[in-house]
Amino acid sequence: MSFAPRPAVQPWAKANIGRRVQVAAAIIVPATLTMLFNVLTGLDPNISLIVVFLPLQIIAASLVGFKAYGSRGIGDAILVVVTIFFSVFVLVLLLSVLGSVIVEGSKAISWQFLSQNNRYVSPTTSLDYGGVGHALLGTLMVVGLTTLAALPLGIAMAIYLTQSQSKTRGIVRTFTQALSGLPSVVSGLFILSIIETTQMGRSGFTGFPCVIPSDASNSCSCG
Amino acid sequence: VSESSLSKPEPARRKLSAGPLSRGDKWFFRTTSIAANFAFVLVFLILLFLFIQAWPTLQAQGPAFVYGNVWDAESSPMILQLGPMIWGSILISILGILIATPMALSMAYLIVFMLPGRLAKIATTLVDLLAALPSVVIGLWGLLVFTPVASNWAEVLNKYLGWIPIFTVENAENGFRGSPFIAGWIVAVMIVPIITSVTREIFSQLDRDLINGALALGGSRLSTFRRVILPTSSGGVVGGVLLGLGRAVGETVAIFYVLNLSFNINWANVLETEGGAVASWILARFGEASPAEKSGLMAAGLVLFVITLIINFIANWIVSKAQPWRKNQ
Numbered sequence: 001m002s003f004a005p006r007p008a009v010q011p012w013a014k015a016n017i018g019r020r021v022q023v024a025a026a027i028i029v030p031a032t033l034t035m036l037f038n039v040l041t042g043l044d045p046n047i048s049l050i051v052v053f054l055p056l057q058i059i060a061a062s063l064v065g066f067k068a069y070g071s072r073g074i075g076d077a078i079l080v081v082v083t084i085f086f087s088v089f090v091l092v093l094l095l096s097v098l099g100s101v102i103v104e105g106s107k108a109i110s111w112q113f114l115s116q117n118n119r120y121v122s123p124t125t126s127l128d129y130g131g132v133g134h135a136l137l138g139t140l141m142v143v144g145l146t147t148l149a150a151l152p153l154g155i156a157m158a159i160y161l162t163q164s165q166s167k168t169r170g171i172v173r174t175f176t177q178a179l180s181g182l183p184s185v186v187s188g189l190f191i192l193s194i195i196e197t198t199q200m201g202r203s204g205f206t207g208f209p210c211v212i213p214s215d216a217s218n219s220c221s222c223g
Numbered sequence: 224v225s226e227s228s229l230s231k232p233e234p235a236r237r238k239l240s241a242g243p244l245s246r247g248d249k250w251f252f253r254t255t256s257i258a259a260n261f262a263f264v265l266v267f268l269i270l271l272f273l274f275i276q277a278w279p280t281l282q283a284q285g286p287a288f289v290y291g292n293v294w295d296a297e298s299s300p301m302i303l304q305l306g307p308m309i310w311g312s313i314l315i316s317i318l319g320i321l322i323a324t325p326m327a328l329s330m331a332y333l334i335v336f337m338l339p340g341r342l343a344k345i346a347t348t349l350v351d352l353l354a355a356l357p358s359v360v361i362g363l364w365g366l367l368v369f370t371p372v373a374s375n376w377a378e379v380l381n382k383y384l385g386w387i388p389i390f391t392v393e394n395a396e397n398g399f400r401g402s403p404f405i406a407g408w409i410v411a412v413m414i415v416p417i418i419t420s421v422t423r424e425i426f427s428q429l430d431r432d433l434i435n436g437a438l439a440l441g442g443s444r445l446s447t448f449r450r451v452i453l454p455t456s457s458g459g460v461v462g463g464v465l466l467g468l469g470r471a472v473g474e475t476v477a478i479f480y481v482l483n484l485s486f487n488i489n490w491a492n493v494l495e496t497e498g499g500a501v502a503s504w505i506l507a508r509f510g511e512a513s514p515a516e517k518s519g520l521m522a523a524g525l526v527l528f529v530i531t532l533i534i535n536f537i538a539n540w541i542v543s544k545a546q547p548w549r550k551n552q
Binding site: 044046047069072073075076078079080082083084085086087089090091093094096097098100101104152153156157159160161164166168169170172173174175176177178179181182183184185186187189190193194196197 | 252254255256257258259260261262263265266268269272273275276325326327328329330332333337346349350352353356358360361363364367368369372375376379383412415419443444445446448466469470472473474475476502505506517520521524527528531532534535536539540543
């Protein structure tokens with residue numbers, strides 16, 4: 001005889017056809033009404049999204065919530081609608097960033113764009129000449145040097161933070177996180193001020209301090 | 224036999240210590256603690272070197288460096304005052320926070336309490352992806368894709384809500400481009416992932432029994448959110464918002480692309496096409512600055528660093544107060 005747990009009975013999960021129809025209506029009706037309103041009045045979609053669609057959606061969801069759970073369903077409905085509205089907004093912004101970069105950028109990507117430098121290229125040259133090869137190489141060099149310098153330091157810091165019992169852990173964590181909020185312009189100025197004060201030369205090597213904190217906090221969250 | 228062993232008095236409790244024992248352990252511990260203390264050294268070094276470079280300017284300009292509103296590198300003696308830029312940074316950060324906080328809270332609530340497991344993972348990945356985008360990319364997107372859209376929003380706001388003082392515009396010739404409003408949106412896009420991830424972590428570590436209890440006592444989604452989830456997580460949420468604020472104040476390239484930097488101080492007319500941001504001002508001036516003006520920009524960097532440092536310290540303090548479990552890590 002097996003002692004496997006009985007499948008949980010979820011009476012609330014049973015399909016309630018009437019309520020499903022109501023929810024579907026609450027999703028479809030406001031959108032349709034808004035579109036109709038837009039077509040009829042020629043209102044700017046940006047305005048109608050806020051002024052027409054959102055209130056209609058809230059009213060529709062509140063009606064369904066009220067039918068299902070009484071007056072406290074209204075608050076729930078508003079919470080759900082507002083949450084989804086803002087979240088969809090974030091996702092639209094994100095997909096817009098990704099989409100525009102990928103769509104516009106992929107037009108220019110080719111092997112010569114990735115491999116050549118732009119020594120003989122002016123702003124009016126067509127995309128068939130020149131490229132960002134030199135910049136890619138430079139990025140790789142800087143990132144490589146930075147990793148070499150920052151990785152051991154960051155990992156050692158993370159080990160100290162997570163594995164030791166020292167009393168200074170809290171304050172080290174605070175300082176590390178404060179450093180991870182260091183504006184990139186300030187870290188650049190910092191390195192430049194060292195160069196100016198000590199009269200060293202410029203090189204890719206001096207770019208590393210800005211990466212240590214994020215490295216350390218990444219390793220921290222892993223450890 | 225067993226009788227006697229049972230009746231033995233319990234031995235005194237040994238004090239457990241987790242100190243390094245072998246020589247290798249000791250050296251390893253020393254190495255890691257040196258690395259850890261490098262965090263203090265780095266903060267100290269940044270302050271020191273920036274201060275050395277900024278001292279001539281700070282000495283010559285006095286306290287007016289922080290509140291004056293003239294930046295004239297050609298006149299002699301030079302007048303370098305940063306007031307509008309500092310206020311602009313604050314204004315843009317406040318706008319960014321106002322826009323980003325509701326979005327981030329909604330996103331975190333959606334991920335933790337509404338989406339089923341797999342979708343929640345996808346949404347988390349997407350938001351983290353947004354956090355990993357370089358600010359140059361966001362800036363280019365802001366300039367080429369978002370500015371036309373947002374200037375349209377700004378025009379609509381000005382048309383219908385122009386009677387509210389903050390939405391008034393004196394010259395609309397630039398088509399509502401380059402305003403703090405747009406820069407605030409760009410900053411919001413950049414800090415939403417930070418606030419979301421802090422808030423999500425706090426939400427997901429809430430005691431589920433507390434929430435189930437509230438629901439069992441007849442609470443609805445809304446009342447559980449307002450009376451149980453928000454009060455227990457408010458400290459962490461505030462800390463996350465402050466962390467976002469620290470990032471927003473220091474944002475450089477993205478704002479540089481979308482904002483029209485100006486030394487006419489813009490107190491709160493968010494749709495006006497002039498604003499300021501310390502970091503972007505440093506970026507804008509640095510290429511053509513004389514050594515004396517460079518010192519002024521170093522001083523600007525010092526002011527910026529001190530501001531972000533203070534905000535981050537407060538944020539971390541609040542977050543750690545709000546997560547008592549972190550102490551036993």
